[in-house]
Amino acid sequence: MKELERSFYSKASMYSFIVVVILFFSIWVGTGQFTKVGWMKFGYMVSSFIFFIGITVRLTAWLMRPATHEVMKRTIQNMKTTKRQKRNVKAIVKTLVDNIILQKFIFKRGIYRGIQHWLIAWGCIGSLAITFGLVFGWMHFRLVDATTYQLVVFNIPTITMHPDGIFAQLVFNGLNIAAAMLLVGLIMAIARRIKNHDLKVTERAEFDLFPLYLLLAVTVSGLLLTVSFKLLDGWMHSTIALVHQITVVIFLVYFPFGKLFHLPIRPMAAAVPMNYQETVQVDTKECIGCHKPYSNDDQIADVQQMLGNQAFDLKMKDGNHPSDYCPACRRMLRVMNHLNIKSPVGEVAEEPVQTNNGIHIPGFGRRRAESFYAQSVKEEK
Amino acid sequence: MKKIMYLEFERCIGCRSCQAACRECGGHDAKERNYVEYVDFLESRQTFPMMCMQCKDPACARVCPANAIQITDDGVVLSAMEEKCIGCRNCTFGCPFGIPKFDFEENKMYKCDMCYDRTKHDIAPMCASVCPSDAIRFIDHDEMMELRRKRTQLNLIEGKKPSENNKWQYVPEFFGVYSD
Numbered sequence: 224m225k226e227l228e229r230s231f232y233s234k235a236s237m238y239s240f241i242v243v244v245i246l247f248f249s250i251w252v253g254t255g256q257f258t259k260v261g262w263m264k265f266g267y268m269v270s271s272f273i274f275f276i277g278i279t280v281r282l283t284a285w286l287m288r289p290a291t292h293e294v295m296k297r298t299i300q301n302m303k304t305t306k307r308q309k310r311n312v313k314a315i316v317k318t319l320v321d322n323i324i325l326q327k328f329i330f331k332r333g334i335y336r337g338i339q340h341w342l343i344a345w346g347c348i349g350s351l352a353i354t355f356g357l358v359f360g361w362m363h364f365r366l367v368d369a370t371t372y373q374l375v376v377f378n379i380p381t382i383t384m385h386p387d388g389i390f391a392q393l394v395f396n397g398l399n400i401a402a403a404m405l406l407v408g409l410i411m412a413i414a415r416r417i418k419n420h421d422l423k424v425t426e427r428a429e430f431d432l433f434p435l436y437l438l439l440a441v442t443v444s445g446l447l448l449t450v451s452f453k454l455l456d457g458w459m460h461s462t463i464a465l466v467h468q469i470t471v472v473i474f475l476v477y478f479p480f481g482k483l484f485h486l487p488i489r490p491m492a493a494a495v496p497m498n499y500q501e502t503v504q505v506d507t508k509e510c511i512g513c514h515k516p517y518s519n520d521d522q523i524a525d526v527q528q529m530l531g532n533q534a535f536d537l538k539m540k541d542g543n544h545p546s547d548y549c550p551a552c553r554r555m556l557r558v559m560n561h562l563n564i565k566s567p568v569g570e571v572a573e574e575p576v577q578t579n580n581g582i583h584i585p586g587f588g589r590r591r592a593e594s595f596y597a598q599s600v601k602e603e604k
Numbered sequence: 605m606k607k608i609m610y611l612e613f614e615r616c617i618g619c620r621s622c623q624a625a626c627r628e629c630g631g632h633d634a635k636e637r638n639y640v641e642y643v644d645f646l647e648s649r650q651t652f653p654m655m656c657m658q659c660k661d662p663a664c665a666r667v668c669p670a671n672a673i674q675i676t677d678d679g680v681v682l683s684a685m686e687e688k689c690i691g692c693r694n695c696t697f698g699c700p701f702g703i704p705k706f707d708f709e710e711n712k713m714y715k716c717d718m719c720y721d722r723t724k725h726d727i728a729p730m731c732a733s734v735c736p737s738d739a740i741r742f743i744d745h746d747e748m749m750e751l752r753r754k755r756t757q758l759n760l761i762e763g764k765k766p767s768e769n770n771k772w773q774y775v776p777e778f779f780g781v782y783s784d
Contacts, residue, residue: 285671290694294669328691328711424631424721425682485687488670492690499692504708518697526697529667537663537700550702551641557701558613558643558652567644 235283239276246275246359254360255378266468267358270475277479278487285488289532293525298494307497314497322492335411342408343438347483349401350445354471399449405442409435434482440470498522511543512552512568523547607726609718610748611653615739616640618651622731622740629719629730637705637716638731653740655731656681656703656716664715667698672713680720684713 231237254260285291301307321327326344330337356362365373365380372391373383384391393400413435416422426432444467451460478484499522500506506516508523526546530537537545545553552568559566623636639654662681665673672688673695675681684695684704691711695704704715719729727733728742735741743751 288669288671290667291669291671294692328709332686332710332712421631421633424717482687485685488688489690491669494669495690495692518693522692522694523697526667526694529694530663530698533666535663535666545700545702546697548702550696550699550704553700553702554639554641554652554654555643558654562613562643564643 234287235280238283239279242275242279243272246272249361249377250359253362253377259360259363261357261360264358266472267354267475270472271355271358274475274478277476278484281479281484282487290529291491293529293532294491294494294498297498297521297525298491301497310501311497314495314501315493317496318490318493323489335415339408339411339415342404343412344486346401346403346405346408346442347438347486350398350405353397353401398445402442402445405438406446409439409442413439430482434477437470437474437477441467441474444470498525510547510549510552512548512556515549517549607723607728607742607744608748609655609729609732610741610743610751611655612739612741613643613652614650615737616651616653617737617739618642618649619736621734621736622653625730625734626716630721631717632714635705635707635714637714653731653735654701654703655740656718657701658718663698663700664695664704667694669694676720676724678720678724680718680723681715682717682720683715686712689713 228234228237231240250260251257286295302311326337326341329340362374362376365375367373367383370385371383372386374381374394384394416426416432416435422431444463447463448460448467451458451463499519507519508516510517523546527544530544530546539545545556548556548568556566556568618640620640622638623640626632626636626638627634637656640651641654643650643652658679658681660679662673662675665671665675665681668684669692670684670688670690672684672690673681674685689712691706691713693706693713695713695715696702696706704713706713719727719731723729723742732740732742
């Protein structure tokens, strides 16, 4: 791997290259050696490539962050340990069902938010899946005879269906169903953004609002296509198709670099029950100050490793790290140090933790105006 | 932002109005993000208030595997972004001051953001605006430096442990973000 990596400019470019090759190969297989490429969808195809390259670059950069790297290292290590297999499978299945498919934790933040997010999330995932499936030719439909349609996946003929059957209607209207879900979710989300003033504290137009309006443009123009050929006899169909293509291209190019990037990183939530807290709110490691459980050994080891890798020197006088104490003891230790009281649970470092990293030096390090010194001299007298 | 937060722990009378005020702040979802605790309950009833230091290089953000903890242009360290936070609680263990709180129900971390919507317009954060004993203050840098200078002199006169070399470590803390 190291040899291969050296022949590329960077890790990100290597992985991007691999992803592009795989995608290209999948098109080659899916379209029967490029015989059935939908050239109508060429714009979508180019932006889909940008989408996948963007995701790969972002994910590579994200995995290189010291904290992420540490968590992934422990995850891979635990995956390889035969003793933990039962816990691993349980963690992955539980995260997949509770966290990703049902999104229970968002419903706990509010039913409204839960419904809104679930609709947008599955509308997006559904329509992305159909889009990539059609654009890369991973699946297409074939007419077997006058009343039979067949779904062809990766050039392998699969299920057959009657074109007027319920299943066929569901498949043909997949994008419309996803768009309807999206439309409801988006209207709910935009209404929440307008009504709820608490959200404006940290709201950023380019981060929180732009993706909403962009998705709305994609959804509405997509649904208008159906309206156009079903109800209006194809009125303005080609214009709407072009507008839809433009919005989708912007969406696909934007996806890896904005708010929606939280989708590909979500599966890492499985690392929490897998590596750290097997059952929610059950801690196993005791605080060395108050002897109450507050965490577990693996997590504290990881946190200390991450801080060490990033040149944080938080070691205290007694040789412990602040993370060996529970948060309440940590707060108490710090205050006791500042009030010049000897703490019964441990000795803190002589130097207070620097929170300003030399960017600002407290105390006399900063030269002030002459009048300031004159005043303090006067006060001393 | 030109002003800074200044804490004097021994001024705290334990009324917890800062916590009540914190619950009222926009976006705090009726949950307080600061602490009022006893220094050593067996010795005295002295309490202390505690807020986030808004570090320039925050340990909580550095140990976040999802890159969810963001810092604003002014330097305020915000709560974990709800869409990114995977709920691992690394930040609560990485923070040397024990500040971030964790909500197991909603699976997200929340922490003192210095009432960002107020302080970005130089309005005192909720806690500082209600503190009756001035244990929490939101003041100018110059005013703060003068207060600290007085404290060091007082500490030296009273013959406490600090010496000339390290006297700055024994004065109340100031924090927050400001630019010259």
